[in-house]
Amino acid sequence: ASFYIDPRLQPTDGRVSMVNLRRLTAARRMRVRIAQADPGIRDVVLRVYAPEFVPEHKLAAAWNRLSLEQRRQLARGNVYDVDLLTEAERRALVRRRWAGVGPIGVAGQHYRIRKLYTFREIMGKELAPPVPPFGLFVSPERHGVIPIPDPGGRVRLAFDAVDDASVPAGKLMLHWRDPGGRVERRILRPWTDARQRMVLQLQPGTLEVVSNRAGAVRAYLQQSDGGWYEITPHYPYLAIYLTGEEPVHFAVHHVSDHPTVMRFDLRRIWLQGTPSACSSVSYRLLARDGRTVRRGRMAAPVKPSRFDIMTGRWTDSRVSDPVRHYLWLPAEVDEVVFESACPIAINGYDRPDGYLWTTHVPEDYDAAKLLDLQHRMPGWFSVRPLNLKTLLLHNRIPLIQVQIHPRPDEEIQALMQGQYHWQEYQPEGHPAARWLLVPRESPLPPRTRSLPGFYLHLPRDREIQVRMEAEREVLRPNLIFTRTTARPGKLTLWLDGQRYASMEVAGRIGELPLPPLRRGVHQLRLESDAQTSCFINHVNAMDDVYVKRLVYPLRRAPVDFVVDKQPWERNKVISARLFMPAGRMREVRVHVRVRGVQRPYLRDLRGWTFSDRLFVVAPPKSMAKAPVLGKAGMFMDVGQSFFIPLRADLPAGRYRIEMWIEGRDEGYVALTNVLPGRYEERRIVEEAAFENAVEY
Incomplete structure (x- = not known):
C-alpha cells in the first residue's frame, strides 16, 4: 500500500517500463514529459533506475546486509530456498542491482519532489500453518498400514489428532492381518481426546488403521528387556508424471536388439473442483524413424486410493492405486508416448532381457522388510521420461507417498x-517320492475333506476329548507311529472308555489302519512306552497337528x-x-x-x-x-x-x-x-457298512 501525506492526493498503482539504451551510444541525457493525460490526473511522478555492478570484494558484505525479506525477493526465481543457496549463487544474486538516478538541476526550480510512503517490509513473526504431529498420517480418506515385525508382541500405539475440533467423537478401527492375509482381527476403539494411547498384543503381520478424524499414529514394539523401540513406518515418496497439458515420452532401451518388456503404472488423478477424471490414456509406439507402429488405450483405476496420498501443492487432490500394464516390445520400437485430455499419472519401468529375477525367502515376503529399500535388489528399474525438463517446467511431476497394501477382503473371507x-x-x-509328517502352520481352520491328511499327536497315558469328522457318517482313521528304538513294543488305544485297538509294533516308523467308527466327539487315551509317539487322523483340531x-x-x-x-x-x-x-x-x-x-x-x-x-x-x-x-x-x-x-x-x-x-x-x-473362491469339483464317496463301525 502506498500513500501521500496530502490527503487530497491518491496515488495509483505503478507501471514499470524498460528502456534499452545499448544501441544509443551517443546518448548522454534522458528527458521525460507528459504527452497526454486524463482530466482526473493531477500529476505524474517518476523514478529512474540504472543497473549497477557491485565490486567483487563487496559481494559477501552486500548479501549479509540484506534483510530476510530482501533475500527471499532476490531468490524467488531459484528452485531452492535462501538457506540452501551456495556461496556462488548468493554472489550472483547481489552482483547486479538497480540503483536510483536523480534528476539534473535544483529541486523546486527544475523539478519537484513528492514523498511517496509505501509499506514494504513488516518485520514481524511470520504466521505459518500449525505443524502436524509426527507419525503416520491417517484420515477418513487415508488408511495407515503399520507392519508388525517378527516375532510380534506387545505393541503400543499413540494417536494425536491434527484438529481437535474436527470431529467431536472419533472412532478407531484397527484391522490386523497375518503375513499371508489368511487370518484377520478387528479392534474398534473410541477416540474421545486429542491424544489416545493403547497397548495391544499382536502377532507378526500388518495393522491397518482406519480413523474418522485426521491424526498421526506412532507404533512401538516392546523388546525382551522391557524397552520400547519405534516401528512407525517411513514410507517412500514416488515422483509421478502427469499427462494432460503435455504428453509423456518414454525411451525403450534394447540390449543387443533383443525384445524388451516395459511396465507402466497408471494412476488416476482427481483434482480439486473437478467432478470426474479420465478413465483411460492413449499410447503410441514409435519406431526409430518416428513412424507409429501401433496405437492403443490403457484403462485407469476407477476409485481413489485408501492408502496413497498426494503431497506438496497437490494435497487437495486424490490419487488412485496403480494399475499395471505391460508391453512386450520388439527391437523396432524406440519410444512410447502417452496422451490424455486430463491428468493421468504414468510411471515407466523396464528390465533387461535375460536378467535373472532373484527372491530371498522368506525376507522378500515380509511386509516389514519390504521397506528396507537400501538393501533390496530392485526387480524393475525406473525409466525417466524423455521430456523430463518440460514436465518440470509445467509442474507436472508431483510427489505421492505410497504404502504397502493388504490383500483384498473377498479373498481372505x-x-x-x-x-x-x-x-x-x-x-x-x-x-522316489516320500511321505513327510510336517507340523501344521496354517492358521486357517481345517476343512472336513482335508482331515484324512491331518494327524493329531496323541499324548501318552492321558485321556483327551477329540472331534472326529468326515464327509460321511462312518470314518476309517489311520495311526502313524514313530519310535526311537527298533525293538518291538505294544500300543493300546482306548475309545470312550473301552479298548479300541491293541497291537504289537516293530521298527522305527509305521502306519496302521484302525477299525471304522462313527464321526462325532470321542474320548481317546493312548497307552505306550516312552520311546513311541503316535498320530491319528480325522481329528478336527488346531494345535499339535501334523500334515502328511x-x-x-x-x-x-x-x-x-x-x-x-x-x-x-x-x-x-x-x-x-x-x-x-x-x-x-x-x-x-x-x-x-x-x-x-x-x-x-x-x-x-x-x-x-x-x-x-x-x-x-x-x-x-x-x-x-x-x-x-x-x-x-x-x-x-x-x-x-x-x-x-x-x-x-x-x-x-x-x-x-x-x-x-x-x-x-x-x-x-x-x-x-x-x-x-468356489469351484466345480467331482467327489467319489465310498460308504462303510454301519454294522462294522464301532458303537458304544
Missing part, C-alpha cells in the same frame, strides 16, 4: 470359510512339473515348499524355469511372468523336525515356502516348470495351488 480349490502337482517320470505330505526329491538334475492354466485362471500362483535335511544352517539356491512361454508383441498385457527365477532359501526358524515315513532315522526341517506366479500374460494352456538346486545339496519339494 473365501479362505477363512474354506472356499478354495487345492491342487497338488506330481513331477514327470518315476521319482507327499514330497519329491530335488537335486542338481532338473525335476519337471506339468501345470495346466485354465481359461478362468487369470493369475495362477504355484506354491512350492522346500524341505531340507534337519539341522541345515546355510542358504540353498533353487532355480525355477517355466517352459512353453509365448507372448504376443505390442499388446497391452495385464501381467508379466518371469520364466527364469532364482530363489535363495534360508533355513526355517523353527527347529522342529519332520520324520520321513518309510525311512527310519531320517528327518527333514519344517520347510520354507516360495511362490511361482503365472500371470495374465500367459494364455490358458500347458506349461512345464523345471526346478533344480545349485551344488550338491539334496532335499524334497512339494508343489501345490490354492485358489480362493
Whole structure:
C-alpha cells in the first residue's frame, strides 16, 4: 500500500517500463514529459533506475546486509530456498542491482519532489500453518498400514489428532492381518481426546488403521528387556508424471536388439473442483524413424486410493492405486508416448532381457522388510521420461507417498470359510517320492475333506476329548507311529472308555489302519512306552497337528512339473515348499524355469511372468523336525515356502516348470495351488457298512 501525506492526493498503482539504451551510444541525457493525460490526473511522478555492478570484494558484505525479506525477493526465481543457496549463487544474486538516478538541476526550480510512503517490509513473526504431529498420517480418506515385525508382541500405539475440533467423537478401527492375509482381527476403539494411547498384543503381520478424524499414529514394539523401540513406518515418496497439458515420452532401451518388456503404472488423478477424471490414456509406439507402429488405450483405476496420498501443492487432490500394464516390445520400437485430455499419472519401468529375477525367502515376503529399500535388489528399474525438463517446467511431476497394501477382503473371507480349490502337482517320470509328517502352520481352520491328511499327536497315558469328522457318517482313521528304538513294543488305544485297538509294533516308523467308527466327539487315551509317539487322523483340531505330505526329491538334475492354466485362471500362483535335511544352517539356491512361454508383441498385457527365477532359501526358524515315513532315522526341517506366479500374460494352456538346486545339496519339494473362491469339483464317496463301525 502506498500513500501521500496530502490527503487530497491518491496515488495509483505503478507501471514499470524498460528502456534499452545499448544501441544509443551517443546518448548522454534522458528527458521525460507528459504527452497526454486524463482530466482526473493531477500529476505524474517518476523514478529512474540504472543497473549497477557491485565490486567483487563487496559481494559477501552486500548479501549479509540484506534483510530476510530482501533475500527471499532476490531468490524467488531459484528452485531452492535462501538457506540452501551456495556461496556462488548468493554472489550472483547481489552482483547486479538497480540503483536510483536523480534528476539534473535544483529541486523546486527544475523539478519537484513528492514523498511517496509505501509499506514494504513488516518485520514481524511470520504466521505459518500449525505443524502436524509426527507419525503416520491417517484420515477418513487415508488408511495407515503399520507392519508388525517378527516375532510380534506387545505393541503400543499413540494417536494425536491434527484438529481437535474436527470431529467431536472419533472412532478407531484397527484391522490386523497375518503375513499371508489368511487370518484377520478387528479392534474398534473410541477416540474421545486429542491424544489416545493403547497397548495391544499382536502377532507378526500388518495393522491397518482406519480413523474418522485426521491424526498421526506412532507404533512401538516392546523388546525382551522391557524397552520400547519405534516401528512407525517411513514410507517412500514416488515422483509421478502427469499427462494432460503435455504428453509423456518414454525411451525403450534394447540390449543387443533383443525384445524388451516395459511396465507402466497408471494412476488416476482427481483434482480439486473437478467432478470426474479420465478413465483411460492413449499410447503410441514409435519406431526409430518416428513412424507409429501401433496405437492403443490403457484403462485407469476407477476409485481413489485408501492408502496413497498426494503431497506438496497437490494435497487437495486424490490419487488412485496403480494399475499395471505391460508391453512386450520388439527391437523396432524406440519410444512410447502417452496422451490424455486430463491428468493421468504414468510411471515407466523396464528390465533387461535375460536378467535373472532373484527372491530371498522368506525376507522378500515380509511386509516389514519390504521397506528396507537400501538393501533390496530392485526387480524393475525406473525409466525417466524423455521430456523430463518440460514436465518440470509445467509442474507436472508431483510427489505421492505410497504404502504397502493388504490383500483384498473377498479373498481372505473365501479362505477363512474354506472356499478354495487345492491342487497338488506330481513331477514327470518315476521319482522316489516320500511321505513327510510336517507340523501344521496354517492358521486357517481345517476343512472336513482335508482331515484324512491331518494327524493329531496323541499324548501318552492321558485321556483327551477329540472331534472326529468326515464327509460321511462312518470314518476309517489311520495311526502313524514313530519310535526311537527298533525293538518291538505294544500300543493300546482306548475309545470312550473301552479298548479300541491293541497291537504289537516293530521298527522305527509305521502306519496302521484302525477299525471304522462313527464321526462325532470321542474320548481317546493312548497307552505306550516312552520311546513311541503316535498320530491319528480325522481329528478336527488346531494345535499339535501334523500334515502328511507327499514330497519329491530335488537335486542338481532338473525335476519337471506339468501345470495346466485354465481359461478362468487369470493369475495362477504355484506354491512350492522346500524341505531340507534337519539341522541345515546355510542358504540353498533353487532355480525355477517355466517352459512353453509365448507372448504376443505390442499388446497391452495385464501381467508379466518371469520364466527364469532364482530363489535363495534360508533355513526355517523353527527347529522342529519332520520324520520321513518309510525311512527310519531320517528327518527333514519344517520347510520354507516360495511362490511361482503365472500371470495374465500367459494364455490358458500347458506349461512345464523345471526346478533344480545349485551344488550338491539334496532335499524334497512339494508343489501345490490354492485358489480362493468356489469351484466345480467331482467327489467319489465310498460308504462303510454301519454294522462294522464301532458303537458304544
